[in-house]
Amino acid sequence: xSEQYPALVVIGPLLCALLVSVAGWLRPRLCLPxxxxxxxxxxxxxxxxxxxxxxxxPVTYRLGGxxxxxxxxYQVDNLNAVVAALVSWVALxxxxxxxxxxxxxxxxxxxxxxxxxxxxxxxxxxxxVTGDAFNLYVLLEITSLTGYALIxxxxxxxxxxxxxxxxxxxxxASFYLLGVGYLYIVTGSLNMADLAKLLTPxxxxxxxxxxxxxTLVGLWMKMAFFPLHAWLPNAYGFAPxxxxxxxxxxxxxxxxxxxxxxxxxxxxxxxxxxEVALSQFVVWLAVAAMVAGALLALGQRDLKRMLAYIVVxxxxxxxxxxxxxxxxxxxxxxxxxxxxxxxxxxxxxxAGCIYQKTRGTAFEDLQGLFKKMPWTMTALAAGALAMxxxxxxxxxFSKWYLxxxxxxxxxxxFVIALLFSSLVxxxxxxxxxxxxxxxPMSHGHxxxxxxGEHGGAVALAEAPLSMLLPLMAAALGLVALGLxxxxxxxxxxxxxxxxxxx
Amino acid sequence: xxxITPLLAVLVSLAAVPFIILCRKRPNARESVTFIAAxxxxxxxxxxxxxxxxxxxxxxxxxxxxxxxPLALKVDAFGLLxxxxxxxxxxxxxxxxxxxxxxxxxxxQTRYFCFFAVALSATIGVAFSAxxxxxxxxxxxxxxxxxxxxxxxxxxEARSSGRKYLFYIMGTxxxxxxxxxxxxxQQAGTLAFSPTGFLAGKVSPVMAGVLLFMFIFGFAKAGIxxxxxxxxxxxxxxxxxxxxxxxxxxxxxxxxxILRIITGVFGVDLLRxxxxxxxxxxxxxxxIIVASLIALSQDGLKRRLAFSTIGQLSYIVLGLALxxxxxxxxxxxxxAMHAFGKITLFMxxxxxxxxxxxxxxxxxxxxxxxxxxxxxxxLVGSLSVIGLPPTGGFISKWYLALGxxxxxxxxxxxxxxxxxxxxxxxxxxxxxxxxxxxxxxxAWAEGRDEGPAAAWVxxxxxxxxxxxxxxxxxxxxxxxxxxVASLFGG
Numbered sequence: 008x009s010e011q012y013p014a015l016v017v018i019g020p021l022l023c024a025l026l027v028s029v030a031g032w033l034r035p036r037l038c039l040p041x042x043x044x045x046x047x048x049x050x051x052x053x054x055x056x057x058x059x060x061x062x063x064x065p066v067t068y069r070l071g072g073x074x075x076x077x078x079x080x081y082q083v084d085n086l087n088a089v090v091a092a093l094v095s096w097v098a099l100x101x102x103x104x105x106x107x108x109x110x111x112x113x114x115x116x117x118x119x120x121x122x123x124x125x126x127x128x129x130x131x132x133x134x135x136v137t138g139d140a141f142n143l144y145v146l147l148e149i150t151s152l153t154g155y156a157l158i159x160x161x162x163x164x165x166x167x168x169x170x171x172x173x174x175x176x177x178x179x180a181s182f183y184l185l186g187v188g189y190l191y192i193v194t195g196s197l198n199m200a201d202l203a204k205l206l207t208p209x210x211x212x213x214x215x216x217x218x219x220x221x222t223l224v225g226l227w228m229k230m231a232f233f234p235l236h237a238w239l240p241n242a243y244g245f246a247p248x249x250x251x252x253x254x255x256x257x258x259x260x261x262x263x264x265x266x267x268x269x270x271x272x273x274x275x276x277x278x279x280x281x282e283v284a285l286s287q288f289v290v291w292l293a294v295a296a297m298v299a300g301a302l303l304a305l306g307q308r309d310l311k312r313m314l315a316y317i318v319v320x321x322x323x324x325x326x327x328x329x330x331x332x333x334x335x336x337x338x339x340x341x342x343x344x345x346x347x348x349x350x351x352x353x354x355x356x357x358a359g360c361i362y363q364k365t366r367g368t369a370f371e372d373l374q375g376l377f378k379k380m381p382w383t384m385t386a387l388a389a390g391a392l393a394m395x396x397x398x399x400x401x402x403x404f405s406k407w408y409l410x411x412x413x414x415x416x417x418x419x420x421f422v423i424a425l426l427f428s429s430l431v432x433x434x435x436x437x438x439x440x441x442x443x444x445x446x447p448m449s450h451g452h453x454x455x456x457x458x459g460e461h462g463g464a465v466a467l468a469e470a471p472l473s474m475l476l477p478l479m480a481a482a483l484g485l486v487a488l489g490l491x492x493x494x495x496x497x498x499x500x501x502x503x504x505x506x507x508x509x
Numbered sequence: 510x511x512x513i514t515p516l517l518a519v520l521v522s523l524a525a526v527p528f529i530i531l532c533r534k535r536p537n538a539r540e541s542v543t544f545i546a547a548x549x550x551x552x553x554x555x556x557x558x559x560x561x562x563x564x565x566x567x568x569x570x571x572x573x574x575x576x577x578x579p580l581a582l583k584v585d586a587f588g589l590l591x592x593x594x595x596x597x598x599x600x601x602x603x604x605x606x607x608x609x610x611x612x613x614x615x616x617x618q619t620r621y622f623c624f625f626a627v628a629l630s631a632t633i634g635v636a637f638s639a640x641x642x643x644x645x646x647x648x649x650x651x652x653x654x655x656x657x658x659x660x661x662x663x664x665x666e667a668r669s670s671g672r673k674y675l676f677y678i679m680g681t682x683x684x685x686x687x688x689x690x691x692x693x694x695q696q697a698g699t700l701a702f703s704p705t706g707f708l709a710g711k712v713s714p715v716m717a718g719v720l721l722f723m724f725i726f727g728f729a730k731a732g733i734x735x736x737x738x739x740x741x742x743x744x745x746x747x748x749x750x751x752x753x754x755x756x757x758x759x760x761x762x763x764x765x766x767i768l769r770i771i772t773g774v775f776g777v778d779l780l781r782x783x784x785x786x787x788x789x790x791x792x793x794x795x796x797i798i799v800a801s802l803i804a805l806s807q808d809g810l811k812r813r814l815a816f817s818t819i820g821q822l823s824y825i826v827l828g829l830a831l832x833x834x835x836x837x838x839x840x841x842x843x844x845a846m847h848a849f850g851k852i853t854l855f856m857x858x859x860x861x862x863x864x865x866x867x868x869x870x871x872x873x874x875x876x877x878x879x880x881x882x883x884x885x886x887x888l889v890g891s892l893s894v895i896g897l898p899p900t901g902g903f904i905s906k907w908y909l910a911l912g913x914x915x916x917x918x919x920x921x922x923x924x925x926x927x928x929x930x931x932x933x934x935x936x937x938x939x940x941x942x943x944x945x946x947x948x949x950x951x952a953w954a955e956g957r958d959e960g961p962a963a964a965w966v967x968x969x970x971x972x973x974x975x976x977x978x979x980x981x982x983x984x985x986x987x988x989x990x991x992x993v994a995s996l997f998g999g
Binding site for chain 1: 572573574575576580600642646647650657660663664665667668672675679680683684688691692694695754773825846
């Protein structure tokens with residue numbers, strides 16, 4: 008059984024997607040249980056896989072028994088084992104929370120919604136575990152297409168946002184494919200490990216540089232790396248909340264993972280640092296992403312859109328960390344993939360809970376929320392503190408490594424931009440908390456309500472338990488992840504940092 | 510020595526929060542929870558006293574989050590002194606809170622007591638932190654826990670004060686203290702406080718200077734000019750908050766952080782070698798004089814007290830920065846002595862507000878007839894803050910003055926004396942006006958009415974403590990001496 012984990016991670020949800028789709032026609036009520044089953048299988052399998060990789064080293068799985076480099080292999084080491092576990096668990100929690108939102112907003116589209124949802128997660132998990140560059144493209148398209156459809160389900164401008172995303176996303180994926188095509192032309196192989204071997208003698212060739220650059224641009228487009236981020240705010244801002252809290256935390260992180268994978272497993276860090284020699288340029292782009300994301304977020308008057316711009320800034324953290332060119336920064340970037348996924352999930356799910364009760368996330372809809380939804384707001388506060396970087400919430404620790412990496416590289420611009428973005432996050436989130444805490448403004452000396460915790464003008468109206476429990480789990484996860492930083496870095500991340508990094 | 514007691518002492522008030530929420534419908538039960546937690550906290554802290562007095566260091570490592578900087582607690586004489594002050598005054602303040610909050614029929618009292626408890630956890634956490642990372646964690650926890658207390662009234666004034674509070678406290682800690690901490694870690698590979706300073710021999714002189722001032726202004730809770738102006742703004746909070754947090758816990762956490770920076774991060778020798786102690790001492794001296802001058806012109810009683818606090822906090826910083834044994838003892842001791850004096854003054858201000866609704870000094874003419882006991886407590890508190898016998902404040906000032914001489918700086922001694930005169934000039938007229946001028950309010954001439962006992966008895970208790978501390982300044986003096994002795998190798 009345990010040797011089949013890599014396959015189960017992907018096949019489980021893929022088959023269940025089929026069941027969900029059939030159930031959508033016959034028994035819509037069975038869609039959610041089947042979807043839960045599918046993602047439950049991948050969550051269990053990916054956890055088992057992580058344990059296996061940690062105890063006995065990297066796992067190579069040949070799909071259908073075909074030998075590489077011709078057959079497709081799943082190549083799992085610490086890095087993708089932990090990302091796969093992360094993706095499957097976050098997707099599972101979000102799925103559990105989605106029940107009420109889907110029932111209220113899309114009662115007639117339950118089947119399509121859950122089918123698309125499970126397929127999107129299948130694609131992401133596939134991208135994470137695969138060791139084949141072309142297979143990765145196929146899975147990327149599965150995730151993208153289902154993602155466009157999920158976003159398009161939303162009301163208002165969502166279809167337009169989705170169309171915009173489709174155009175840019177398709178260009179991005181095509182770039183990636185083109186890059187892989189170049190690699191295939193020069194090597195005749197698509198297997199990552201094989202490519203890595205065949206590419207070494209070719210370092211210095213212009214075709215290789217072109218292939219790398221094109222691949223990179225394609226990936227940046229998919230991860231919304233500034234200035235290729237234009238599709239993201241609308242797509243995640245207008246998406247239905249259960250889709251937003253799936254895609255916003257996971258899609259960008261998976262793409263950052265793919266970038267790091269391409270950097271360290273297809274190419275080598277020596278190649279990237281010495282041959283490509285773009286590190287300075289890319290880190291400055293990352294600085295621009297952090298600053299621009301922060302400033303654009305300041306201009307928003309809607310919680311979800313504000314969060315979407317924060318995602319743009321966070322992508323800057325990770326890309327910058329990966330390109331600073333030292334162990335500490337790379338550790339920070341990988342740690343931030345994990346931390347940022349959970350904290351983005353937490354805040355987007357909180358926004359979903361708020362939307363569920365107020366039917367809007369514009370700033371004026373947030374008045375009195377501390378009274379009305381104390382639990383949701385507590386979780387949002389936890390997410391905010393993680394994003395600001397307050398210990399013991401996990402965001403602090405990835406920032407810690409990223410700043411140390413920046414200092415070690417002597418890149419003050421990156422360090423200052425990171426601190427600046429943290430400070431802007433204070434402003435962003437406390438602006439929300441001010442509205443939720445002070446407004447509607449009572450006049451005079453604190454609006455006397457006696458000893459009344461229950462005499463207030465705003466009545467308690469908390470989100471349904473099915474949403475609150477996953478939300479609370481995510482909020483607690485932020486602290487748990489933070490406290491687990493030590494073992495996480497030492498046992499999981501450090502062993503896979505390439506030795507070539509200084 | 511490994512022990513779970515410090516952890517329990519930190520957590521007990523945090524653990525009280527769910528119970529406070531559960532009892533929200535029954536105020537008496539709810540406040541009992543606070544009292545029980547406060548009592549247990551004081552007992553736990555006090556139980557560490559014999560161990561620390563015997564020269565043992567008690568500690569526990571909770572999570573190895575960062576190599577060389579785990580989440581860890583350690584109790585030494587410095588930390589125990591601060592923890593004793595905070596946890597004993599929490600009990601008094603809790604009684605006072607009941608009088609004040611119920612006397613004014615304040616809203617959202619459950620929230621108030623919850624965040625008060627969280628703030629106390631964070632305070633003890635700072636006192637018992639074994640390294641800079643842990644201290645930073647609790648420092649930020651305190652910043653966040655006090656925000657809802659400062660903005661308790663939820664009106665426009667509270668909102669703008671809250672903004673100022675966050676801007677100064679969180680802004681400086683993220684922009685200055687955090688990068689300074691990471692740079693220090695980068696240099697030394699550890700953040701654990703050590704009696705000789707973990708940065709000793711690890712940094713260049715220029716970097717030492719830059720880091721030191723990043724820390725001193727980064728921990729803005731210490732209220733050193735120019736990062737002081739959050740404190741007067743925070744006076745918008747209910748008075749018990751001003752009393753315990755803005756005279757004792759929050760501001761002393763700021764000074765205590767600077768204490769750790771001077772003693773545990775840099776170490777006496779490093780600072781002395783680079784003459785940085787003197788630089789810090791003059792920054793503090795500037796704050797002392799300027800804050801006292803501003804206090805003279807304040808008519809709002811709480812605002813005057815706030816500026817007085819800013820000045821007094823810098824006494825502590827000055828004493829530590831002298832780097833002489835007597836001066837450091839005086840500075841450390843002043844943490845305790847000033848706490849008892851200033852909390853008395855704040856509680857008196859609140860008692861006056863509860864009984865008469867007056868906030869401004871100019872409206873308090875003749876109030877001694879109406880509230881003789883309250884004003885008596887106020888007098889004792891003032892004497893202690895000025896540093897006159899027979900109050901505890903005299904002892905710490907005495908050590909501070911000796912410390913200036915020991916460090917060979919007559920100029921700083923003059924600063925201390927001038928400042929004491931200024932302190933007298935802004936406090937004693939209030940007492941004079943209260944007792945010796947005829948009341949302006951007709952009702953006040955009719956006789957004594959001090960409002961709810963829970964509001965005016967607590968300041969009397971703390972005033973009595975101030976008097977007792979003059980004759981018997983233990984265990985604080987002993988702890989301060991032990992703590993300082995440990996820095997000078999013996």
